[in-house]
Amino acid sequence: MSLAPEIKAKARTPLLSRRWGDETVVYNPASGQTHLLDLVSGEGLSCLQDSSLDLGTLCERMAGRLDIENDAELRQYVASLLSQLEELGLVELEGVS
Amino acid sequence: MSLARVTHLLPRLSLQVTNLGLLDHIPEEVRPHLQAARVLAEAHDRELLWEVNRLERALRGIETPIVLLKGAAYAMAGFRTAEGRLYGDLDFLVPKEKLGLVEEALKKHGWVVREESEFKEQYTRRWLHELPALVHNQRHTHLDVHHNILPHTDHLRVDAGKLLESAVPLRDHPRFSVLAPTDMVLHCAAHMFRSGDFVSGLRNLVDLDDLLGQFGREGSFWSDLVGRAGALGLRLPCYWGLRYTERFLETPIPQDTKKAIRSWKPFWPPRFAMDWLVERALLPRHIDRTDRTRDIAMLLLARYPLSLFRRTIVPKLEWLIMRSEPK
Amino acid sequence: MNVSDLSPKELSDRLTSGSLFFPTGPFTFSLRTDLPEIIDAFGLLYGDFPVLEPGYADFHTSLERLRGVKSWFSPQGTFLSGGVPQFYPFPLQTALPHLEWGLNRCVFRNAHNYLMIHAAVVERGGRALILVGTSGSGKSTLCAALVLRGWRLLSDEIALIASDGSLAGLARPIGLKAESIRIIEEFAPHACMGPGSRGTSKGLIAHMVPPKESVLRVHERARPSWIFFVNYQADAPVAFAPVSKAKALMRIADCAFDYTLLGRQGFEMLADVVESTRTFDLVYGNLAEAVDLFKGPDLDAKLGAQPNQREQLNARNGTSRRLAQAREDGGAATERVVLAGEPGARNASPPPAEPASH
Numbered sequence: 001m002s003l004a005p006e007i008k009a010k011a012r013t014p015l016l017s018r019r020w021g022d023e024t025v026v027y028n029p030a031s032g033q034t035h036l037l038d039l040v041s042g043e044g045l046s047c048l049q050d051s052s053l054d055l056g057t058l059c060e061r062m063a064g065r066l067d068i069e070n071d072a073e074l075r076q077y078v079a080s081l082l083s084q085l086e087e088l089g090l091v092e093l094e095g096v097s
Numbered sequence: 098m099s100l101a102r103v104t105h106l107l108p109r110l111s112l113q114v115t116n117l118g119l120l121d122h123i124p125e126e127v128r129p130h131l132q133a134a135r136v137l138a139e140a141h142d143r144e145l146l147w148e149v150n151r152l153e154r155a156l157r158g159i160e161t162p163i164v165l166l167k168g169a170a171y172a173m174a175g176f177r178t179a180e181g182r183l184y185g186d187l188d189f190l191v192p193k194e195k196l197g198l199v200e201e202a203l204k205k206h207g208w209v210v211r212e213e214s215e216f217k218e219q220y221t222r223r224w225l226h227e228l229p230a231l232v233h234n235q236r237h238t239h240l241d242v243h244h245n246i247l248p249h250t251d252h253l254r255v256d257a258g259k260l261l262e263s264a265v266p267l268r269d270h271p272r273f274s275v276l277a278p279t280d281m282v283l284h285c286a287a288h289m290f291r292s293g294d295f296v297s298g299l300r301n302l303v304d305l306d307d308l309l310g311q312f313g314r315e316g317s318f319w320s321d322l323v324g325r326a327g328a329l330g331l332r333l334p335c336y337w338g339l340r341y342t343e344r345f346l347e348t349p350i351p352q353d354t355k356k357a358i359r360s361w362k363p364f365w366p367p368r369f370a371m372d373w374l375v376e377r378a379l380l381p382r383h384i385d386r387t388d389r390t391r392d393i394a395m396l397l398l399a400r401y402p403l404s405l406f407r408r409t410i411v412p413k414l415e416w417l418i419m420r421s422e423p424k
Numbered sequence: 425m426n427v428s429d430l431s432p433k434e435l436s437d438r439l440t441s442g443s444l445f446f447p448t449g450p451f452t453f454s455l456r457t458d459l460p461e462i463i464d465a466f467g468l469l470y471g472d473f474p475v476l477e478p479g480y481a482d483f484h485t486s487l488e489r490l491r492g493v494k495s496w497f498s499p500q501g502t503f504l505s506g507g508v509p510q511f512y513p514f515p516l517q518t519a520l521p522h523l524e525w526g527l528n529r530c531v532f533r534n535a536h537n538y539l540m541i542h543a544a545v546v547e548r549g550g551r552a553l554i555l556v557g558t559s560g561s562g563k564s565t566l567c568a569a570l571v572l573r574g575w576r577l578l579s580d581e582i583a584l585i586a587s588d589g590s591l592a593g594l595a596r597p598i599g600l601k602a603e604s605i606r607i608i609e610e611f612a613p614h615a616c617m618g619p620g621s622r623g624t625s626k627g628l629i630a631h632m633v634p635p636k637e638s639v640l641r642v643h644e645r646a647r648p649s650w651i652f653f654v655n656y657q658a659d660a661p662v663a664f665a666p667v668s669k670a671k672a673l674m675r676i677a678d679c680a681f682d683y684t685l686l687g688r689q690g691f692e693m694l695a696d697v698v699e700s701t702r703t704f705d706l707v708y709g710n711l712a713e714a715v716d717l718f719k720g721p722d723l724d725a726k727l728g729a730q731p732n733q734r735e736q737l738n739a740r741n742g743t744s745r746r747l748a749q750a751r752e753d754g755g756a757a758t759e760r761v762v763l764a765g766e767p768g769a770r771n772a773s774p775p776p777a778e779p780a781s782h
Binding site (some may be wrong): 016018019021023024025027029032034036081 | 639668671673674677683684687688691692695699704
């Protein structure tokens with residue numbers, strides 16, 4: 001899914017989570033579903049819990065927190081991640097009709 | 098306790114007990130059961146809300162009214178009858194001409210046809226002009242899309258347009274509507290005595306009693322109901338519905354209303370026969386006995402009235418055979 | 425007074441009239457049956473269970489012969505709780521297994537004031553060992569063997585986690601299938617077994633009588649200390665490997681009866697349990713070897729030091745990594761796992777023929 005640059009994403013609230021090492025389990029009270037996130041996706045969701053971000057800013061933040069390069073590969077991954085998180089109901093997109 | 102569990106009323110009982118602050122008066126041994134039933138009720142509420150959320154997402158961008166029906170409607174509208182009710186299928190109504198678009202959108206979001214056999218699916222589409230029952234391929238939740246409240250083969254035809262016209266949008270979820278109060282009551286009565294759904298017969302009757310209690314306080318409701326029953330052609334179900342909520346649940350029905358509907362009673366079957374059938378059908382099985390007459394009563398009532406066989410005997414028989422197959 | 429204190433006639437009278445009331449852990453049952461084989465088996469398997477005065481019961485159950493045309497050709501039975509059949513009719517010769525499955529079903533279908541996992545639980549020194557596994561995983565066999573070697577039995581099928589995080593026991597007979605029966609008889613020839621029943625979908629089934637002490641101490645709660653995902657593989661040497669807590673949580677939730685139903689509370693409870701336990705995969709092919717692993721007071725030492733979770737984070741050395749590297753460092757690209765709701769959450773589902781395994 002190609003996300004228009006101005007679309008912002010925000011994590012649904014509330015979400016319950018526990019982190020052990022680099023893995024995070026997240027429970028979504030609305031859907032009743034539980035998800036396992038790895039290091040990168042966990043960090044991504046975590047960024048979105050703090051604030052509503054567009055794709056570019058999200059990549060920046062994640063690159064900073066994880067100490068990785070903010071390149072095209074990351075951008076592609078994050079775009080795909082957002083799409084999946086939205087479909088699962090963990091994240092909501094603003095600015096979508 | 099066992100009886101309440103069997104008729105699916107335990108969660109409701111549990112919530113009522115808590116709401117009335119009676120929990121301290123309940124013997125200690127029983128409390129865990131009520132607690133557990135409460136867990137069930139909350140889980141069902143959650144599941145329903147999420148389904149509605151997913152449905153909204155799936156139908157985003159499609160211009161159509163979505164009128165929630167039955168349990169889903171009661172819950173989303175915050176009716177008392179929804180408290181502790183166990184969510185089963187999500188039923189909703191759309192205009193007939195939107196069925197195609199709606200089906201397409203639902204399929205795109207993971208809903209698939211529920212019927213096991215292709216024959217059943219074709220039967221439903223061709224003879225009942227309904228969408229086959231749907232189930233979500235991940236969540237395994239059931240969805241029923243209707244364009245009318247009674248099957249096409251039924252000899253009673255309701256003008257769905259009238260229902261849609263009078264539907265009321267939900268305040269917190271404006272994308273969805275529910276039927277107008279009179280229509281909701283009539284739907285409940287019509288559904289109870291036509292679709293043969295007597296397995297939870299007592300629960301349906303309780304719903305009707307709740308709805309009447311809830312709406313009955315508003316000034317013109319009863320006269321509106323009488324008028325609407327006529328306008329929709331649902332006088333007979335209305336008659337039986339009111340009769341039996343009064344009889345079994347002592348629902349207060351105004352004298353005027355009772356007078357007005359007295360003339361609706363059909364000649365056949367005679368009242369005493371109907372009373373006998375309904376009583377057998379509605380009371381839950383006694384703990385230690387299987388009641389064969391109950392099964393017969395259920396079967397007879399499901400076929401009522403006999404005039405159903407008039408036009409569509411063959412497909413109807415097939416439908417009954419299919420429906421009584423073990424699932 | 426215990427079941428074994430009743431004379432055969434008294435036992436038979438109580439059972440046939442439905443006035444046999446007995447507790448299993450936190451639950452009280454009443455049972456009615458007039459099937460002679462069941463009456464005998466009950467006397468053996470539940471000998472150490474107390475007999476209660478007829479009164480309140482959480483579940484009123486009965487096990488009876490089904491009447492009807494079909495029953496003339498092959499006798500059929502039914503198990504009811506509160507008058508509602510819990511299974512499709514079954515061949516009468518499988519009545520005993522269905523009694524045990526039925527008593528389990530009453531619990532896991534209803535006791536939602538507990539988080540219930542499909543697992544065996546045994547305890548020693550106040551610390552509980554949870555053996556998670558589906559049918560055929562070897563958990564019941566291992567459970568039986570540990571119990572024979574002195575571990576206290578809480579349950580062979582259902583781990584009942586209370587809201588305070590403690591485990592409640594049932595101390596009921598341990599169900600064993602086909603090969604397992606032979607293996608246990610070899611392992612401990614003195615083990616007391618009930619009659620075997622043939623003709624179930626799982627073959628021959630028999631039940632081991634729960635040790636008297638386990639039954640006497642059933643009300644003692646236990647704190648979970650270890651969780652093992654059990655996997656029996658013929659001829660495999662015993663081996664264990666740590667499972668990350670996050671993955672353990674997901675896998676346990678998958679094996680739970682009512683995790684989804686409990687919603688938020690279920691998540692918190694399970695997360696707390698996982699937090700306070702050590703979680704492992706276990707493979708075994710030889711029962712004695714597996715039992716040896718759990719022998720002795722120093723299980724934790726045998727299982728090795730706790731992995732230092734901070735180690736992975738420290739390994740990063742400041743230079744920027746590519747994404748793929750980061751994901752690898754983070755413990756291999758884990759697939760995002762969506763937990764489907766437990767289908768059994770609906771009461772409308774028809775009774776199964778035999779218990780479904782997850």
